[in-house]
Amino acid sequence: MRYTFTLQQQHYQELQENLIRDDGLERIAFILCGRSYIASDPWDSIPEERFLSRKVIILPDDMVLDSSLVHVTWETDYFVKLLKEVEEQSLAITIVHNHPNGHPKLSEIDKVNEKKLFRVLHNRNGIERPHASLVIIPDGGISGHSWDKELDTHPFDLIRVFGNKFKIFYPSKGQGDLAKAFHRQELAFGKALNHDLSKMRIAVVGCGGTGSATATFLARLGVGKILLIDEDYVDETNLNRLHCASISDAQTKRLKVDVLESAIINMGLGTKIKTISQWVESDNNTDSLKSCDIVFGCTDDHQGRLLLNRLAYFYLLPVIDMGLLIKVSEAEPPEISVLNGRVTVLYPENVCLLCRNVINPEIARAEGLQRRDPEGYRELKKEAYVIGEGDPSPAVMTFTTEVAIMAVNEFIHRIQGFRGPDGSASERLRLFISCEDRKTGGKIREGCDLCDKQKFWGRGDMEPFLNRI
Ligand SMILES: [Zn+2]
Ligand SMILES: [Zn+2]
Structure with a gap:
């Protein structure tokens, strides 16, 4: 069993600000x-058992009985009161305290004391x-363990703190040497980035023009584990933009994921690749997607985007979604009126793709029908009841790659910080015609169940999956 934890960055900041104060005392919080x-x-x-932070509760100062640099005693009734909410929503509870002296791990005394509390929880719930x-220290470090049903502890294999930045904490952080292939990158960005990338598990959903580029770039950067998802095979009309594909792949109708897998293995960088040649929404893909740290959304399909849009908020899985929009007139040669690249990061506190009008729910419905019931779809399309796909949309490799x-x-x-403290963009538009970049914040649509309230942020597993009816 692998145990991991994902903390929303806002929660991590809340813990840092409230527990680590100038008086140098230990304090308590719950997640x-x-x-x-x-x-x-x-x-x-x-x-894997993955914990997803939903809500932070700071133990009020008047519940602290005694506190020093190395210990804290507190009114444990407060903990017992939280157990009702934990039970009703099938949540997990995490006890957090700080070590003002910087000791990075929970002590044996911590374990003895907390075990008593978790025994109360087991007896009650x-x-x-x-x-x-979890324990946090003044330099920003965080570590911890889970308690199983026998009240044995298991250190976390990975703790993610995700938001504007992607921070990961793991026991072997900074240890060991990486392949020579990544040395020049280390000269630019330092060792830590390379170590972090080698620990990461990343999904690339959609392996066309943008996806084939993304997947090969991730492998060259040294990402340890990559999951490729695409149900389609190589077609001659893709060869203008598909990285790594050849005419023989098109003639033999090779799957796009297979072409990429062999190309990445041939790089010899030790990347572990898994492929899924199914439509992203197939039920049996759920676990694979959930087991990633980050997802790149490279699909141009509205229904696939709907799924990723929800996944990001429910599972605290940042989805970096991208798209290219080219609008042309019907003249020959066509006149280009729009030529824009877009990258949107989906995550709590950012505006979702529905609110940004990137997903058209009507088209998503039509795509769903086309997959489930191709015959019914053709009938409805004849009668113009559904929006069909348009003519093939224009695509040029230099732009999909960019x-x-x-x-x-x-x-x-987001991992390394080279753009400085304000360098992250929840959405970036690149206007290729005028050669400018714009950061677009987006506007939350009233009643959006993903952006408007925190109802589902970090909700994780529930029935129905992603609360989709
Ligand atoms: Zn302690
Ligand atoms: Zn929204």
């Missing part, structure tokens, strides 16, 4: 967490699923 259970990850077939403890570069650079910045 109510959604859960993501993965029965088997696609690379190593290992199950009778829950079979794990709960957790959009992929924009997306991957946003990702590098």
